[in-house]
Amino acid sequence: MKRSAYRFRLYVAGDAQNSTRALANLGAFCRTHIPGRCEIEVVDVFREPKRALADRVFMTPTLIKLYPRPVRRIVGTLSQPENLMEAIGLEVVLA
Amino acid sequence: MMDANRINPRKSVKAPVKAPTGILGFDEITGGGLPRARTTLLVGGPGSGKTIFSLQFLVHGARHGKEPGIFVAFEEASERIESNAESFGWNMRQLRRDGKLYFLDAQPMADLVQSGTFDLSGMLAALGAQVAQMKAKRIVFDALDVVLALLPDEASKRREVYRLHEWLLAHGLTGLITAKSGGDEASSVGEQTFGFMQFMVDCAVMLCHGVVLGVSQRNLRVQKYRGTAFDENESPFLIGPTGLEVATAPTLGIEHAKVSNERISSGVARLDTMLGGGFYRGSAILVTGFPGTAKTTLSGAFAEAACLRGEQTLFVSFDSDVNEVVRDLGSVGIHLGPHVKSGVLRMASARTITGSAETYLVRIKSLAKTHKARCLVIDPVSTWSKSGSDQAAHSVAERLIGWTKANGITMLCTSLLDEIASQTEGGSSLQISTLADAWIHLSYVVQAGERNRGLSIIKSRGTAHSNQVRELILSDTGVTLTDTYTAGGEVLMGTLRWEKESAERVAHEVTEVATKLKRVRLDAEEAELEVRVKSLMVELEAKQVEKALLARTTEIQKRELSKGRTRMGELRGADVVPPK
Numbered sequence: 110m111k112r113s114a115y116r117f118r119l120y121v122a123g124d125a126q127n128s129t130r131a132l133a134n135l136g137a138f139c140r141t142h143i144p145g146r147c148e149i150e151v152v153d154v155f156r157e158p159k160r161a162l163a164d165r166v167f168m169t170p171t172l173i174k175l176y177p178r179p180v181r182r183i184v185g186t187l188s189q190p191e192n193l194m195e196a197i198g199l200e201v202v203l204a
Numbered sequence: 205m206m207d208a209n210r211i212n213p214r215k216s217v218k219a220p221v222k223a224p225t226g227i228l229g230f231d232e233i234t235g236g237g238l239p240r241a242r243t244t245l246l247v248g249g250p251g252s253g254k255t256i257f258s259l260q261f262l263v264h265g266a267r268h269g270k271e272p273g274i275f276v277a278f279e280e281a282s283e284r285i286e287s288n289a290e291s292f293g294w295n296m297r298q299l300r301r302d303g304k305l306y307f308l309d310a311q312p313m314a315d316l317v318q319s320g321t322f323d324l325s326g327m328l329a330a331l332g333a334q335v336a337q338m339k340a341k342r343i344v345f346d347a348l349d350v351v352l353a354l355l356p357d358e359a360s361k362r363r364e365v366y367r368l369h370e371w372l373l374a375h376g377l378t379g380l381i382t383a384k385s386g387g388d389e390a391s392s393v394g395e396q397t398f399g400f401m402q403f404m405v406d407c408a409v410m411l412c413h414g415v416v417l418g419v420s421q422r423n424l425r426v427q428k429y430r431g432t433a434f435d436e437n438e439s440p441f442l443i444g445p446t447g448l449e450v451a452t453a454p455t456l457g458i459e460h461a462k463v464s465n466e467r468i469s470s471g472v473a474r475l476d477t478m479l480g481g482g483f484y485r486g487s488a489i490l491v492t493g494f495p496g497t498a499k500t501t502l503s504g505a506f507a508e509a510a511c512l513r514g515e516q517t518l519f520v521s522f523d524s525d526v527n528e529v530v531r532d533l534g535s536v537g538i539h540l541g542p543h544v545k546s547g548v549l550r551m552a553s554a555r556t557i558t559g560s561a562e563t564y565l566v567r568i569k570s571l572a573k574t575h576k577a578r579c580l581v582i583d584p585v586s587t588w589s590k591s592g593s594d595q596a597a598h599s600v601a602e603r604l605i606g607w608t609k610a611n612g613i614t615m616l617c618t619s620l621l622d623e624i625a626s627q628t629e630g631g632s633s634l635q636i637s638t639l640a641d642a643w644i645h646l647s648y649v650v651q652a653g654e655r656n657r658g659l660s661i662i663k664s665r666g667t668a669h670s671n672q673v674r675e676l677i678l679s680d681t682g683v684t685l686t687d688t689y690t691a692g693g694e695v696l697m698g699t700l701r702w703e704k705e706s707a708e709r710v711a712h713e714v715t716e717v718a719t720k721l722k723r724v725r726l727d728a729e730e731a732e733l734e735v736r737v738k739s740l741m742v743e744l745e746a747k748q749v750e751k752a753l754l755a756r757t758t759e760i761q762k763r764e765l766s767k768g769r770t771r772m773g774e775l776r777g778a779d780v781v782p783p784k
Contacts, residue, residue, distance in 0.1 A: 122326050122329060123325075125325060127320075127323055130320070134320075158332060162334065165310070165313075167327030167351075168354075170322060170326075182313055183317045183319050184318050185318050185322045186320030186321055187320055189319045189320065192317055
């Protein structure tokens with residue numbers, strides 16, 4: 110099976126506004142910049158609090174970029190695609 | 205999906221309503237500790253002791269109250285916190301292994317990228333699970349300001365604080381939130397957020413760590429405590445070997461003093477007499493006086509007497525080097541050196557500027573404990589007010605007296621009076637005179653170009669004592685007290701006393717001689733009179749004899765005469781009856 114070029118884990122707090130917004134922003138980002146090459150795992154801290162503790166996720170939403178290395182964390186609604194691109198190591202494509 | 209933050213509060217909270225912190229003094233001030241199942245805000249500058257306060261609160265609950273606790277660290281790694289607190293002997297590692305303590309490292313990661321808004325619900329959800337698992341009753345959010353600083357605006361900061369508060373209430377946890385104040389940090393937290401937090405919480409405690417005249421000084425103040433009476437004053441506190449300790453005014457009856465009827469010597473025989481037998485064992489004695497009035501000498505005499513009785517003694521000298529004290533006392537016949545050598549006497553000197561009054565209290569207590577001191581000298585205790593505020597020094601002095609009494613230690617402390625500030629006797633800056641059992645005041649009497657030392661007992665609880673001012677004389681053989689002369693309402697000392705004494709001696713001698721002389725003279729007069737009486741008697745006798753002789757001669761003549769006339773008449777033949 111072909112491994113995705115980008116793997117993300119997004120911690121959300123149920124259907125809290127910030128969380129749903131982050132999920133939407135991440136989806137849009139992937140579709141625009143890295144279509145078909147990303148894998149997103151969504152973890153709800155209310156359902157899996159122990160995982161949040163283990164991953165030291167305290168603020169929601171938190172996006173963890175697992176691959177490619179290094180692991181990076183982005184906290185917030187992911188409303189600014191530029192710093193998301195920078196964080197995941199993509200060249201900022203100037204319009 | 206149901207929001208886990210909105211669970212209904214647990215059934216009404218059971219008594220007791222306060223959660224003891226185990227912090228000495230704090231539980232007294234607050235009448236039992238922090239509000240149970242409510243939130244307390246602990247605010248203080250960097251290094252003011254917030255973390256230690258919080259840890260002590262958790263450790264106490266975990267160990268004594270069967271209340272497991274969680275520590276959420278926003279600023280420092282939990283391993284660091286744990287190793288920093290190692291020295292207090294709380295054995296947190298064991299508590300952690302037993303599942304009674306849980307540390308959560310929640311510092312924002314250094315490489316964290318922010319993109320848009322976020323909230324704390326993730327952490328709270330995770331913590332909720334942990335709380336349920338270990339049945340936690342206490343929780344600390346240490347340095348919440350660090351997380352709040354990440355939030356973009358005032359509104360979101362408030363929202364998160366509110367969320368946290370609601371969560372604490374919902375879980376019935378006794379919560380403690382710490383936040384930094386003062387310095388540059390305050391601006392990052394925002395005064396408004398603080399104000400809001402203080403308004404929201406049930407209890408607010410301020411810790412203050414300042415430097416007063418170069419001396420570190422810690423103060424604690426309960427700013428607010430809903431639904432309870434509390435001590436609103438600022439109380440000094442210290443970080444001692446077992447954690448935080450808040451200085452509180454001792455409430456009578458809390459520390460039961462061991463009352464003794466035994467008298468012990470002051471080291472000056474005459475003073476013992478004045479006190480009606482010496483100091484009571486276990487009492488607190490205060491010696492006040494201006495500089496150079498022999499306070500240290502009296503302390504030394506007391507210490508020497510204690511050592512000669514074989515009692516372990518601790519002599520704490522502020523401002524003076526120990527060796528200097530031993531040397532100086534040697535010049536007035538008080539020899540402490542041998543006792544230091546034999547181990548009976550422990551001398552310690554402390555430079556006033558190296559710590560606050562609280563620090564000294566802790567040091568003196570531990571020194572006295574390890575030395576098993578029965579007698580304690582602190583010379584002078586007044587330096588404490590230099591090392592911080594008078595109030596702090598006073599409270600420390602109070603606690604020290606409370607402690608020595610509870611342990612049956614006889615304490616003599618001296619207090620230096622500021623010559624300018626207090627010309628009247630008694631104005632001890634620490635006002636510990638009210639706490640002391642015996643108060644000896646040393647003063648100067650300046651007369652005839654001389655300065656002489658006077659000693660008087662201002663008070664001595666439970667003993668009859670002399671009310672006279674005595675002159676204190678230092679010589680190479682020791683300390684003696686002499687009667688002072690009172691002349692025309694003035695107390696005479698030194699040369700004047702000596703002059704008076706010798707004048708009286710001369711006067712006495714003169715009178716004695718005069719009396720002798722007079723007696724001799726009278727004797728002579730008496731003898732003379734006696735002689736005169738004798739000669740007169742003799743003369744009288746002679747006169748009487750003479751008189752008797754005269755009478756007889758006259759009689760004889762008369763008789764001879766009449767005999768002769770008759771004979772002549774016969775011879776002449778004269779008439780028998782003479783013619784008419």
